[in-house]
Amino acid sequence: MERAQSDARVLTALSLPETYPHPVRAVEHLQTHISHVFLTGPMAYKLKKPVDLGFLDFRTLEQRRRYCLEELRLNRRLAPAVYRQVLAVVLHGGRAALAPWDDPGGEVLDYVVQMTQMDQERMMDRLLERGEVGPEQVAQLGRLLARFYAEEPGGPQVSFAGRPSQVRLNVEENFRQTRDYQGICVSPARWRAVREFSLGFLREQRDLFKQRVEQGRVKDGHGDLHSGNINLPLGGEPIVFDCIEFNERFRWLDAACDLAFLAMDLDHHRRRDLREALVSEYITASGDRDLFRVLGFYMCYRAVVRAKVYGFMHEDPGLEFAERFRDLGRARAYFRQAAGYAGGEPPYFLVCFMGLMGTGKSYLAKRLAQATGWPRLSSDVVRKQRAGLSPGQASRDAWGQGLYGPAATTDTYETLLRRAGSRLEMGASVIVDASFTHDAWRERFLDLAQEQGAVPLLVQVYAAPKVVRERLLRREVKGGSPSDGRLELVAVQKANWQEASARSAAHWTRVDGGMAIEPKMSMLIAKLREQGYIRERQDEE
Template structure:
């Protein structure tokens, strides 16, 4: 079946396959679908997979859900969803015809035919370009409120608003994201979000019951984020691509439906638009109790989004560049979920700095081993970047060869590049370098700000006789990662820039000549003081 499906996808990639003129052919993918844009019409083919929460594994299921997709999306975008088409055998090989004109036994693959929308007006793109207006948000709040109010109430839909059903969705989120720990999120971050979610449900059982009793459970959209909204300049917003494959994701509290869009605005750092959306939704629909539960559902939605991007990363059909984009997004959504939870323990960017032979590398390795944190060393990174063995000695003059300004700059950039994905998922890391230049320290401070990490610079120092003794001992070795030696010490001392006022807030000085256990204890005490272990 997989080969037949690939053959059909290849057919959609041929302009001659279509029963109309193709102006431009583009192929997009999500974790569930292949999408072909032809310059006027769009064709969406479901991937033959079963992820548990969605089952497109059989032809019958794909036909059923294509029909449901058109039916349900016509509630909000009737002009966009045209019909279900079918790939069928013909004398020429494969033909694309309306499903209703093909005998079911002759259908090889169904697809949804849609009117192509202006991709430049997709809301997520407009958010990136800072072109979403307040009026756009007001219109969305009003339209969504009217849509929810129009859905009425039924016992079948209400069932999915009960706390027991909400808990199933929440538990599934954490069950399906746990295998991605260490890829999309650190365990402390994941656990903090899980603890908040479970705690909120336990402490607000009456609130969930009231939401059902007051008629706030709706047959909603289920996937209401900015990538599924087009904002035409001269008409109301177009909301498309609702969830058709699982009623459990569509039958939900109206607050949960709206929370996806509210969370998405926060993700794009538009908190002012989030507030505006909620204000006009409540004003139009009158659901003031929504504000008591919206943060919980925004957290839930952020985890859903992280989960989806994690699935895409595992999809073998998705191009590598898209995989890493999705991985970065998964980490960012998990970070946002942790911000809603407000109980994530701090994570650290610890930078050991100081003169050669001060003991900073030894302490960095010791602390990393004690805490289980990943760490990287500038000497090792410098040589890996240059493509040489990490323990190969290089007796270059000061500022020359492997240690010229360009090579040094590349080394610090590589350290930051190595640290960023760890920090992005809430994982503490340790870097070990001289950090003699203020600019290199500022680079790490900016990285900490970008990723939400707590920065700590540990300046390890030692008296001159200790430095000289250690350098002599190191130089006697045939192979070593560090190329530091006695004749370079004075040059390093004279070029070592003073710590800036900003850095002083994040600076801890450690005597590298103290006994090992005392040094480790002082480091652990400092981290505890800064919130580690809470």
């Protein structure tokens, strides 16, 4: 996928108040993966990025002019008062200015779409975040959309897009373009589960898709119908804007696919009640009684589309690093939502090894990591890294002091939480190796597992005093271990050890670290299998 930067002269000019043909106090610059948007107060101006993403190509000036005109034409269907005109960014006397697109009077650098700037605080996504959207507003949207699809022409060319083979083309493109996101935005197991559900539904429901084509349900729709593209003005009808102009294949679709985007988005905002109100009102207004039969499939499809878009944005070098990092988290969340619509996925685990020094918990954690292929996060290694030390560099700090004082310990566990959370967000398993002396930290990791939908397993490794003594003495002689456990610290660590709370005990397994490795591993693998563990395939489709 080719990525290019917009002309710096154009970006600079559109960032200056004096460029615009109306009074401007300040300019706010926003970005998506395909556009720059400049908010000026009375007007907004949208500039297309010169990118080729496979499903769109804005690289040439002529392509950007063409799609600006298409954007104006198509969006006037649902937002006629918002979409004003297309303007050219031209070079006059060494500086960029705005002029009519069809009579620029100078060298054209690019084109922009001029829109009436809507009240940003009335954008539906912001209102949802503030809990200020009610059932009547989404019911009004349902009625508006039912009218829109009823009035929009279909015809043989548009209807062709609803055939099973064409729907499959869009679905397969999603997975082709997200294949490389495995291990970054989504675990291979989650990705496969969503893919297998999607392609399986298409195989099994071919007659249903054909039936919907025959019923005239395929329309020249919106294509990007989510809450970020809807404005809910006080006392007025909803404004639906920013439809897809760059690819007819994404806009010519079953009306259920359009509606599913907004339904999925409401679920994403944890407002299932609003999703149900939207769908119910739409079915009443449209008479589409079969909508429920395809809605789950299309919501899954739309969640993957959203994950894909945020994956693109994560890779965009033109965005700030913090925003790209947030986009990574968003992509992961949408993949998880897609897996929910797909009916689930293989379980993934958060395994926390804990226990006193010298019991063998790190060795057992390492062996489980080797057997499963899951990464192991070691508190000993993280603690040293955060202090700027190499893992094998010894520290003689006393218990509760220096490298092992409260501040360093809190920092170590918080880092382990973040790193484990990054894996679990993708639907991937992870092993955490730490002493977990205090139950508060066990609770935090259980909270993380619950939040991310992972299966938690707390493994306490213990050993007889004689075994612990022999191991610690041997470690002292050998040196080079990330652990700084020493004999003189055993008693104080034991005195600080907290027994499992009732919540922790529900996920607790005790393992004798003095046993041979084979029975210990067998016990752990059996425990995981009880909870659905299956060795993941290493070959990716």
